[in-house]
Amino acid sequence: MTLSNFVGISLKKITPDLDDIKRLITAAEQCIKDSKEQTVSTKIRFDAGYKAIFQIAKAALQIKGYRTLTNKEKDNLLII
Numbered sequence: 001m002t003l004s005n006f007v008g009i010s011l012k013k014i015t016p017d018l019d020d021i022k023r024l025i026t027a028a029e030q031c032i033k034d035s036k037e038q039t040v041s042t043k044i045r046f047d048a049g050y051k052a053i054f055q056i057a058k059a060a061l062q063i064k065g066y067r068t069l070t071n072k073e074k075d076n077l078l079i080i
Contacts, residue, residue, distance in 0.1 A: 003066050011066045021059050028055035 007013050031052035035045045061067055 003061070003064060007066070010069055011061070012069050014062065014065055014067050016062050016065055021062050024055045024059040024062070028052040028059070031055065 003011060004013075029052075031048045034040075034048035035052065037045065037048075058067065
């Protein structure tokens with residue numbers, strides 16, 4: 001199975017946006033720093049690490065020309 005198999009189900013084909021990719025990677029880097037901060041709770045650190053992984057995954061999808069569908073886009077799909 002390839003990413004193209006998920007177009008219309010959970011992914012949308014897009015033109016990669018370098019500025020958006022850079023923004024996602026920068027945000028992920030900040031989350032990684034936050035996840036190492038010892039002065040906050042373990043839960044907050046875990047959440048920051050999870051968010052970093054999610055942002056990197058979104059950047060990787062966008063590099064390949066895909067992004068996840070929003071809930072609104074999913075609601076508008078006609079399923080036959």
